[in-house]
Every structure is written in C-alpha cells, then in structure tokens.
Amino acid sequence: MDLPVMPPVKPMLAKSVKTIPPGMQYEAKWDGFRAIVHRDGDELVIGSRTGKPLTRYFPELVADLLDALPDRCVVDGEIVIAHEGRLDFDRLTERIHPADSRVRMLAEQTPASFVAFDLLAIGDEALLDAPLSLRRTTLAAALAEAEPPVHLAPATTDAALAQEWFERYEGAGLDGIIAKPLDLPYRPDARLMFKIKHERTADAVVAGYRLHKSGPVVGSLLLGLYDDSGALQHVGVCAAFSMKRREELIGELEPLRMDPPDGHPWAAWAQESAHESARLPGAQSRWSGKKDLSWVALRPERVIEVAYDHMEGDRFRHTAQFRRWRPDRDPGDCTYAQLEEPVGYDLSEVLSPPGE
Structure with a gap:
C-alpha cells in the first residue's frame, strides 16, 4: 500500500x-x-x-x-x-x-x-x-x-x-x-x-459501587431501575466525581453496605448463568478483558438523579452524569416507565439521499 x-x-x-x-x-x-x-x-x-x-x-x-x-x-x-x-x-x-x-x-x-x-x-x-x-x-x-x-x-x-x-x-x-x-x-x-x-434525566436506585483504580475510594455508582416484574435491573453507572467527593462517598455509603450481599437483588452476579435472565453488573465481555469487575453491594435505598443521552435496549448507552441526590424519592418508583422514548424513525429514511 x-x-x-x-x-x-x-x-x-x-x-x-x-x-x-x-x-x-x-x-x-x-x-x-x-x-x-x-x-x-x-x-x-x-x-x-x-x-x-x-x-x-x-x-x-x-x-x-x-x-x-x-x-x-x-x-x-x-x-x-x-x-x-x-x-x-x-x-x-x-x-x-x-x-x-x-x-x-x-x-x-x-x-x-x-x-x-x-x-x-x-x-x-x-x-x-x-x-x-x-x-x-x-x-x-x-x-x-x-x-x-x-x-x-x-x-x-x-x-x-x-x-x-x-x-x-x-x-x-x-x-x-x-x-x-x-x-x-x-x-x-x-x-x-x-x-x-x-440529554435527559432519570431517577435511579444506587445499588452498589466499584472502587476507583487509584485506591479505596468510589470509582463509580451502580444504577438500577425496576422492570414491570418488580426486578431491579442494572442499567449503567454514574462516575466523574472529584477525588475529594470519591473519598466522601465511601463514608456516606458505608451504612448501606451489604457484606456479604445475601438478599441483594444482584447477589447472583458472579454466576455466569444468572446474566442470561437478568441484567446484572459484572458480566465479563470481550471489552472487559481481565478488568476487575467486582463491586460493593449496597442496600437499594438511595435514589439519585442522573442525566443520560439515550438508551441502548434496557440500559444507558453511555456513562450517566450525576445531577443530585433525591432523598424525597422512593426507590420503588424508579422504574423504566419514567424514561422518555423518542418517536420511532426509520433508519432507511436517514440514509436516503435528498429528493428520493
């Protein structure tokens, strides 16, 4: 060449x-x-x-x-x-x-x-x-x-x-x-x-967190939404906190920590077969390689408002952005029903040259 x-x-x-x-x-x-x-x-x-x-x-x-x-x-x-x-x-x-x-x-x-x-x-x-x-x-x-x-x-x-x-x-x-x-x-x-x-916003349940690669501080919060059956599905993460805020979150979330995670909605995350019937955190993929996907389980009692750009199936396509904590929200109200769905539009029309 x-x-x-x-x-x-x-x-x-x-x-x-x-x-x-x-x-x-x-x-x-x-x-x-x-x-x-x-x-x-x-x-x-x-x-x-x-x-x-x-x-x-x-x-x-x-x-x-x-x-x-x-x-x-x-x-x-x-x-x-x-x-x-x-x-x-x-x-x-x-x-x-x-x-x-x-x-x-x-x-x-x-x-x-x-x-x-x-x-x-x-x-x-x-x-x-x-x-x-x-x-x-x-x-x-x-x-x-x-x-x-x-x-x-x-x-x-x-x-x-x-x-x-x-x-x-x-x-x-x-x-x-x-x-x-x-x-x-x-x-x-x-x-x-x-x-x-x-950019849209949604209220999501904080059900766990991963540690930051730099040490024992929060790297990302694991987010969940309840589906029609009442199951809490993992829909993505919220990250991009300052290092000071990451340190503070460790202390703030400690009272919610579940160790061991018995009874947590995502307790079966380490079992490969569990990912076939539910969206759980920690699934290995060709993208994750040898990356540590372990996480700390939290009682799903706190609600956070996040901004997201769009959905890919039943999850946030990209990392969600923190907006604020919502102590006035009930975790059970954090369902898929709140998400705004764009009106369908056929991709073939996007790709058709003008005038066709």
Missing part, C-alpha cells in the same frame, strides 16, 4: 456543546464504530479510532468498499449495524470476537454498513489541509454511484434542518448532531468539531 496518507490514522474528534452552532456543515452523529478506510487498488485496510485494524471483524464490508470507493483513497466514516429500522450498537459489539467462524456467521446474520462522511486523500493527493467544503464536494462526487451498504452521510448547511434532524433522527438510533466549520482542515486526533447530544 502506497497512499499519500498512510495507516494508521486517528480520526478528527469533536467536543461537546449544548446547542447547534450557526454557520457550519451539519451531519447526524452515528452510533457505531468510527473507522478510517485506506484503499490502494485491491488492498484495503479498515482502521479503528485507536488505529488498530478492524478489517477481520467486518469481512462482508471489504468487497462492498472495494466496489464503492475510488481506486486510491482514504475515507473517514462509521461502521453501523441496523436492526428493525434503527441502529443496534449491541449487535455491533458482538463482532469483536476472537473466533473467525463466529465473525463470519454474524456477518451473514447481521451485515454491517459503512457511512462515509470525510475524505482524507484521493489518488495521489492528500486532502488533510483542504477545507471541509472541498473535501465534502470531492467525497460526494467520488461516492455518486455508491450503493448500500456503503452510504454517503447526509449533510446540510441549514441550521434549522439540522435541528429537525436532531429531534427526529434519535428515533432511528442516532445520538445527536455533529457540526463542522466549513473551512476546517482535517486534523487527526484533534477536537475541532462540535457534537450536540441529547
């Missing part, structure tokens, strides 16, 4: 802002695996956000990308998997598996798509210093004949339309809007774009 921009390349990143800024190019924020594709003739490498290759995990995309992309190019985009008309991140993570046979089986059962949104090089020309407006025009021309599962990401300079996308596209599993200055060059690993994500 001999391209003007060689792998590995770390993608350009975005920083969070509260509102959609004016005067930019706007795109949907895809909930998938960020990927930079290098193609030189018959050679093709799919690189991850960290620069590690993803090619072996998405074998079905290789032929499609060879068909759709220019003969020599470097394209930035997102690998996604759709299920029942919306993005499904859980099915995407299943692909990162050591067994090639399983990867190929999943490639047939739940094939992935690639959504292209930036162009780093084409032919012998590097475009890292070119403005976004030129890169976008060149990318659109290069992918004019592309067919699913390779897509050109919809983009607009109309802030009102971007706001409409922000409100509607969540129903298809997308989690916000990316805003890019039109004169922006491509700068790997730099946070020069802007992301606007959804």
Whole structure:
C-alpha cells in the first residue's frame, strides 16, 4: 500500500456543546464504530479510532468498499449495524470476537454498513489541509454511484434542518448532531468539531459501587431501575466525581453496605448463568478483558438523579452524569416507565439521499 496518507490514522474528534452552532456543515452523529478506510487498488485496510485494524471483524464490508470507493483513497466514516429500522450498537459489539467462524456467521446474520462522511486523500493527493467544503464536494462526487451498504452521510448547511434532524433522527438510533466549520482542515486526533447530544434525566436506585483504580475510594455508582416484574435491573453507572467527593462517598455509603450481599437483588452476579435472565453488573465481555469487575453491594435505598443521552435496549448507552441526590424519592418508583422514548424513525429514511 502506497497512499499519500498512510495507516494508521486517528480520526478528527469533536467536543461537546449544548446547542447547534450557526454557520457550519451539519451531519447526524452515528452510533457505531468510527473507522478510517485506506484503499490502494485491491488492498484495503479498515482502521479503528485507536488505529488498530478492524478489517477481520467486518469481512462482508471489504468487497462492498472495494466496489464503492475510488481506486486510491482514504475515507473517514462509521461502521453501523441496523436492526428493525434503527441502529443496534449491541449487535455491533458482538463482532469483536476472537473466533473467525463466529465473525463470519454474524456477518451473514447481521451485515454491517459503512457511512462515509470525510475524505482524507484521493489518488495521489492528500486532502488533510483542504477545507471541509472541498473535501465534502470531492467525497460526494467520488461516492455518486455508491450503493448500500456503503452510504454517503447526509449533510446540510441549514441550521434549522439540522435541528429537525436532531429531534427526529434519535428515533432511528442516532445520538445527536455533529457540526463542522466549513473551512476546517482535517486534523487527526484533534477536537475541532462540535457534537450536540441529547440529554435527559432519570431517577435511579444506587445499588452498589466499584472502587476507583487509584485506591479505596468510589470509582463509580451502580444504577438500577425496576422492570414491570418488580426486578431491579442494572442499567449503567454514574462516575466523574472529584477525588475529594470519591473519598466522601465511601463514608456516606458505608451504612448501606451489604457484606456479604445475601438478599441483594444482584447477589447472583458472579454466576455466569444468572446474566442470561437478568441484567446484572459484572458480566465479563470481550471489552472487559481481565478488568476487575467486582463491586460493593449496597442496600437499594438511595435514589439519585442522573442525566443520560439515550438508551441502548434496557440500559444507558453511555456513562450517566450525576445531577443530585433525591432523598424525597422512593426507590420503588424508579422504574423504566419514567424514561422518555423518542418517536420511532426509520433508519432507511436517514440514509436516503435528498429528493428520493
């Protein structure tokens, strides 16, 4: 492979802002695996956000990308998997598996798509210093004949339309809007774009905590919500406390500590079979590796208000953010029923070119 921009390349990143800024190019924020594709003739490498290759995990995309992309190019985009008309991140993570046979089986059962949104090089020309407006025009021309599962990401300079996308596209599993200055060059690993994500709040039960990697202080609080059957399901964690606050929480939560955790709703967490019928903390996965997933059980008596962006199935997609303790709330009222659900929106409509 001999391209003007060689792998590995770390993608350009975005920083969070509260509102959609004016005067930019706007795109949907895809909930998938960020990927930079290098193609030189018959050679093709799919690189991850960290620069590690993803090619072996998405074998079905290789032929499609060879068909759709220019003969020599470097394209930035997102690998996604759709299920029942919306993005499904859980099915995407299943692909990162050591067994090639399983990867190929999943490639047939739940094939992935690639959504292209930036162009780093084409032919012998590097475009890292070119403005976004030129890169976008060149990318659109290069992918004019592309067919699913390779897509050109919809983009607009109309802030009102971007706001409409922000409100509607969540129903298809997308989690916000990316805003890019039109004169922006491509700068790997730099946070020069802007992301606007959804934020909602929910009351959750604090049912345990994990220790911080630095020592005997709270690392994260384990959150639960009651389902329709009355079972407390683990839905995520709340973290990002100051070190002083982590130390204080150890003392504050000590009266609730259950040691041993007999009678705790998640007492069976260490049994692998228990995770098949309930959402419990501590399940090993291909992402956790050898990470210590042990936790301290607490009587589920305290309620916390957290902010979250969106749900992935029956859990918070990302780490929830602390807002306040709610001593006025009954833990039994912390149910899934309080969560706001976005109106459904078919992913195929998001990916359809304007006018179709």
